[in-house]
Amino acid sequence: MSAVPPEVPLDDDDFVTRARAGDLEAYELLVARHTASAYRTAVLLGAGSDAEDVIQEAFVKGYRKLSRYRAESSFRSWLLAIVANETRNLHRSRTRRDGLVLRAAVANPESQVAEDGAVGAVLAGERRATLVRALRLLPVKDREVIVCRFFLDLSEDETVTMLGWPRGTVKSRTSRALTKLRGLLGGEEVHRG
Template identity: 85%
Template sequence: MIPPEVPLDDEEFVTRAQAGDREAYELLVTRHTASAYRTAVLLGAGSDAEDVIQEAFVKAYRKLSRYRGDSSFRSWLLAIVANETRNLHRSRDRRHGLVLRAARVDPTAEIAEDGAVGAVLAGERRTALVRALRLLPAKDREVLVCRYFLDLTEDETVTMLGWPRGTVKSRTSRALAKLRALLAVEEVSHRG
């Protein structure tokens, strides 16, 4: 048994899980369930997010012997979650409409921050952002979700999406420009 005051990092849990320690893998699952769920939802799994992450954790366990530590366990796992979400889209024959429920800010924090007026304005901005994101092509949405909603590093985004670093950089830049333009149009039409 591990003393609670000595937290292990993911790599130590992975090594133990690869050696057959199921408890170590269960701890990895516990540690990464929230980010896996958030990833699945942000990439469009919607109400199927729990099924997607359950399948992803099962696949990750089966593939654990192939994990070499070239990237963080988290980004390796989130790549599997992303693939499972893409599989879900293919099975539904859906390519559009990311569900961004998980990206919403806690409404109680908004009210505490600015009072009722601030909450309404924050809600309107969030709604405008969601609308604008849904208008972007799927690959643009994916890179923005990774970089800004999941706070993945550039390296983790490269791993998760399986794209070259240059593609991640250029697509992020272009997607942000498109998003800004869409939000500007939204702002003008909202005022007018």
């Protein structure tokens, strides 16, 4: 391949094309470009301290499935859809694991279950912590749409792609989820005041 002058930035589609042709460095550049938003997605969807594992698995799966990427939406939203799926997989395995931990705690009352403090480390500040607490109280699908639209700044089209929902569902769920979130935040303020 011919060298590209450094002043001409390549877009994701250029990197995808190069990665599909076997250029691992191009895929590494995609990973570098999207690691922060992938990490934020995993944390905000509830991966907590497992967020790095989730995104690592998502990047590996993304590379393996690169031939399936059709550029109908942005590479970023396609990749974040994989991150969201991996986070859902994590929740399913956590549910099974948490059941085992609870049974072990009953059998051995002296053991302590460590609290997941990763979100607190990532999201600083009182207001943000309050927002994240309220966000966690939302049903999963409401939380996902809020994270996509407002925390990750995905467009409606990118949200449709990432979540795999019809556009009307994204619109209506966003509206209902915002109403629920406002109610939770209002209740939080009342309890604190």
